[in-house]
Structure formats: structure tokens, C-alpha cells
Amino acid sequence: MARLLHCSFCGRPENQVGRLVAGPGRVAICDECVALAHDVALPAAIPPTGDLLLSEIDELVTNDARRGGLLGIVNDAAVAIREGRVTWVGPESEMPRRYRDLPELTCRNRAVMPGFVDAHTHLVFGGHRAGEFSRRLGGATYLELQADGGGINSTVQATRAASPAQLLDGAVERAGFMLEHGTTTVEIKSGYGLETRAEIASLEVARQVGRQLPIDVVPTFLGAHLIPPEFGRDPEGYLRVLEDEMLPVVARLATYCDVFCDEGAFTPSQARRILRAAARYGLKPRIHANQLGATGGVEVAAELGVVSADHLEHVDETGADRLKAAGVVAVLCPTVSWSMRLPQAPGPMLWDKGLTVAVASDCNPGTSYIASMQLVIAVACLDMGLSLEQAVWSATRGGALALEETDKGRITPGAVADLIVLGADSYRHLAYRPDQNLVETVVKSGGVVVGNLQLQGFSA
Numbered sequence: 159m160a161r162l163l164h165c166s167f168c169g170r171p172e173n174q175v176g177r178l179v180a181g182p183g184r185v186a187i188c189d190e191c192v193a194l195a196h197d198v199a200l201p202a203a204i205p206p207t208g209d210l211l212l213s214e215i216d217e218l219v220t221n222d223a224r225r226g227g228l229l230g231i232v233n234d235a236a237v238a239i240r241e242g243r244v245t246w247v248g249p250e251s252e253m254p255r256r257y258r259d260l261p262e263l264t265c266r267n268r269a270v271m272p273g274f275v276d277a278h279t280h281l282v283f284g285g286h287r288a289g290e291f292s293r294r295l296g297g298a299t300y301l302e303l304q305a306d307g308g309g310i311n312s313t314v315q316a317t318r319a320a321s322p323a324q325l326l327d328g329a330v331e332r333a334g335f336m337l338e339h340g341t342t343t344v345e346i347k348s349g350y351g352l353e354t355r356a357e358i359a360s361l362e363v364a365r366q367v368g369r370q371l372p373i374d375v376v377p378t379f380l381g382a383h384l385i386p387p388e389f390g391r392d393p394e395g396y397l398r399v400l401e402d403e404m405l406p407v408v409a410r411l412a413t414y415c416d417v418f419c420d421e422g423a424f425t426p427s428q429a430r431r432i433l434r435a436a437a438r439y440g441l442k443p444r445i446h447a448n449q450l451g452a453t454g455g456v457e458v459a460a461e462l463g464v465v466s467a468d469h470l471e472h473v474d475e476t477g478a479d480r481l482k483a484a485g486v487v488a489v490l491c492p493t494v495s496w497s498m499r500l501p502q503a504p505g506p507m508l509w510d511k512g513l514t515v516a517v518a519s520d521c522n523p524g525t526s527y528i529a530s531m532q533l534v535i536a537v538a539c540l541d542m543g544l545s546l547e548q549a550v551w552s553a554t555r556g557g558a559l560a561l562e563e564t565d566k567g568r569i570t571p572g573a574v575a576d577l578i579v580l581g582a583d584s585y586r587h588l589a590y591r592p593d594q595n596l597v598e599t600v601v602k603s604g605g606v607v608v609g610n611l612q613l614q615g616f617s618a
């Protein structure tokens with residue numbers, strides 16, 4: 159009989175452990191030891207203080223326009239971090255000697271830039287809609303599928319049926335993927351529960367993601383995603399549930415309230431009513447506007463002065479001027495139109511009008527099952543027509559401004575030290591090599607949370 163393989167770390171044989179991954183020779187590691195290494199050894203290897211020096215950086219994207227251009231590039235740069243905040247940035251030759259005492263991460267032949275801020279996602283959901291996606295490729299439209307019991311409603315069914323632990327597993331898996339691809343702050347909406355219990359559970363899951371992973375989560379209540387089927391003939395009844403039952407409870411779980419104001423979802427007057435009610439509970443407004451048609455969302459956004467108007471596939475110059483005058487950030491979702499084979503939002507026009515533009519993944523099971531901001535940047539350039547510099551800025555500083563996280567999305571003294579190191583010497587590789595994960599190392603609040611410290615020349 160073949161000799162049993164043993165875990166090289168805890169020594170238990172393969173028939174006593176869940177799963178054993180074998181390496182070369184008879185080296186092997188069981189699932190439990192992998193989890194232990196992850197939970198104990200990795201944090202212990204990373205200085206918990208958030209003090210770090212990134213040195214020998216080939217190309218640093220600061221997003222500090224005072225340094226020239228939109229991205230404020232510094233070459234042969236260094237970034238010093240103390241207690242999770244950037245304290246010094248500039249050409250390394252000018253760096254004061256005192257920063258040499260910091261633990262050092264050498265970034266030779268590498269570009270460093272702010273971590274991505276993904277300002278619009280629907281990460282908490284059950285199930286998937288791959289079948290529906292195939293039907294769309296065959297010519298069915300989003301609204302036809304919705305009318306046929308598909309669309310958001312089918313994800314609502316799957317989400318209600320899932321346990322909180324299952325929802326958490328899925329959301330953590332997707333957020334973990336995001337982190338590995340360079341996202342350090344993510345907005346997460348509820349909106350697939352559409353009943354009080356499931357909406358609360360979704361927001362609790364969103365918040366829990368931020369406790370389980372080194373990623374900041376900004377929770378948004380989207381109870382007004384669709385009128386759920388049980389209120390199909392009584393939208394007023396659902397609005398009352400939103401106002402009287404949900405808002406008073408979710409107010410302590412979320413920062414923002416969002417409404418899907420569009421054909422087949424909520425009307426402008428319903429959106430206005432919900433966002434006003436939310437404001438009474440301290441929830442700040444954002445809105446899904448003009449995604450499927452020019453159905454009045456932009457006007458509501460401008461009238462209420464919402465923090466962001468998202469999607470905007472159907473906005474014209476007049477609408478753009480209104481949003482600009484109201485100080486609304488435009489959050490564009492290029493991978494949605496790409497996945498849906500629909501026209502993109504007029505990103506270049508919105509930039510020319512002087513709006514603050516963010517790009518986001520909108521990660522959700524229906525219209526964009528995509529979580530990498532690197533792909534979002536590529537599609538923003540290749541399909542929406544943004545310049546690479548605009549796309550990179552929008553995925554970092556733009557996202558931060560959309561979430562009112564003003565000390566993120568740039569590498570300037572005082573900023574939160576959320577940075578990524580690319581396995582390439584320039585940000586220019588981002589849209590150019592869209593099938594690669596170019597993020598080699600992720601630094602969150604000054605601590606290395608993703609990456610191979612040895613290969614990076616890390617020395618504490």
C-alpha cells in the first residue's frame with residue numbers, strides 16, 4: 159500500500175485532514191496549516207506599525223497636479239510612511255536621511271501608484287446569472303429578461319435564500335480578488351434583499367468584509383433597487399416599507415442611500431422622496447441615473463445635489479452642465495456597457511465639461527461580473543475613449559472623491575498610505591496589458607497586505 163502523505167507542518171496524515179496540497183518531494187501542507195500561516199505568520203511578518211519606506215521607485219503616480227500633468231509623476235522617487243500616513247514624497251535624492259530608519263520596500267524597475275478606489279459595487283449577492291448573460295448574447299435585452307422574471311429579481315430570490323454565512327463567503331471572495339488586484343477601498347451596496355431582514359443582513363455582510371480583509375468598505379443602502387415582486391401591484395406599499403421600516407434601521411449600518419432611478423425601476427418623484435427621507439436619517443444621497451434611458455435621474459441628482467450620479471450612459475451636455483453646477487461627481491461604469499454590448503457613457507464629454515469623473519467596476523451578477531479595476535481602466539480607455547491618464551486618475555482619486563474620502567487616492571503628505579506596486583516600470587502598462595494582474599504588492603495604511611515580501615527585497 160502506498161505510504162500516506164503527511165502535512166509537513168502539523169504532521170497529520172492525509173486521511174485525517176480535509177485537504178492536503180502536495181509540493182515537490184513529499185512536502186505537503188494541509189488546509190488548516192495554510193489558514194494558520196495566513197492568519198498568524200503573515201501579519202507577524204508585516205510591521206504592524208504602518209511605517210514603511212518605498213525606495214528606488216522608477217515611476218511614482220502621485221495624482222498631485224502641482225507636480226505636473228494630471229498624474230503628478232515623479233521619477234526615481236521615494237515615499238516615506240509613518241503610522242499609516244504618507245509623510246514624505248519626492249525624488250529619492252532629496253529625501254531627508256531620517257527616513258532611512260524605516261522598514262524598506264525597494265521598488266526597482268517598478269511603478270507605484272495610489273490603491274484603486276472602487277466607488278460603485280454590488281458585491282453582496284447570492285447565485286449568478288450566467289444563463290441570462292448567454293440569452294443576452296443571443297439578443298434578449300436586459301428589460302425583456304427582467305420582465306421574464308430574470309434580472310435583479312432572480313438575484314433577489316437567490317440572495318434571500320442564502321444564509322448570512324454564504325453571502326459573506328461570496329462577498330469576501332470577491333473583495334479578496336479586488337484587493338489582490340489593487341483595490342484598497344470599495345463601496346458596497348445592499349439591494350438584493352429588498353425586504354428589511356435581507357437588506358440588514360446584506361449591509362452587515364458588507365461591513366464584515368471590511369473587518370475580515372485589509373480593505374476599507376463604504377456601505378450604501380440600495381433598498382430602492384427595484385420594487386420586489388410581492389409589491390408588484392403596490393409600489394406605494396414598498397415605498398412605505400422603505401421609509402418606515404428600513405431607513406430607521408439601516409441608517410446605523412450605511413453611509414449612503416442610493417436609488418435605481420430608471421425605466422422599470424424607480425421614477426424621479428419616487429427617487430426624490432426616498433433620498434429626502436434617507437437624508438432625515440443622516441444617509442447621504444447617491445443615485446443610479448440615466449443608465450437605461452434619459453429618464454430624469456440626472457435632473458433629480460442635480461436638484462438634490464447628490465454626492466454622485468452613477469452610470470450616465472444617457473446624459474447630454476445640458477445634463478452634464480447641471481451636474482457640474484450642482485457639484486455632483488460622475489461615477490462611470492465602463493465594464494457595464496461592455497458586458498451589455500450597449501453604448502458607453504460619454505466619458506470624454508463629461509471630462510471636458512469639468513466634472514469630477516470616477517470609474518468603478520459596478521461588480522454585480524447581472525450587468526458587470528467584473529471586479530478588477532485594472533480591467534475597468536482598460537475598458538475605460540479602449541471602449542469609452544478616456545485617455546489612460548484620465549482613466550487612472552478616475553480609478554483612484556476620482557473614486558476617492560466620489561466617496562468623499564478626501565485623504566485617499568493620492569500620494570501626498572498626510573494621505574492615507576494605500577498604495578500599489580506594479581510589476582512593471584510604468585502605469586502605462588495598465589490598459590496595454592489588460593489580461594494581466596499587474597499589481598505585485600498592495601500596501602494598506604502603510605502595511606504590506608498583498609505580495610511576496612522576499613522577492614520585493616523587503617528588509618525590516
Ligand code: NIG
Pocket residue numbers: 280309310313418446449494520522523524525526
Ligand atoms: O448597476 N442598475 C442597477 N443595478 C445594477 C444591475 C443590477 C443587476 O442587474 O443585478 C447596475 O448595473
Ligand code: FE
Pocket residue numbers: 278279280446520
Ligand atoms: Fe450599480
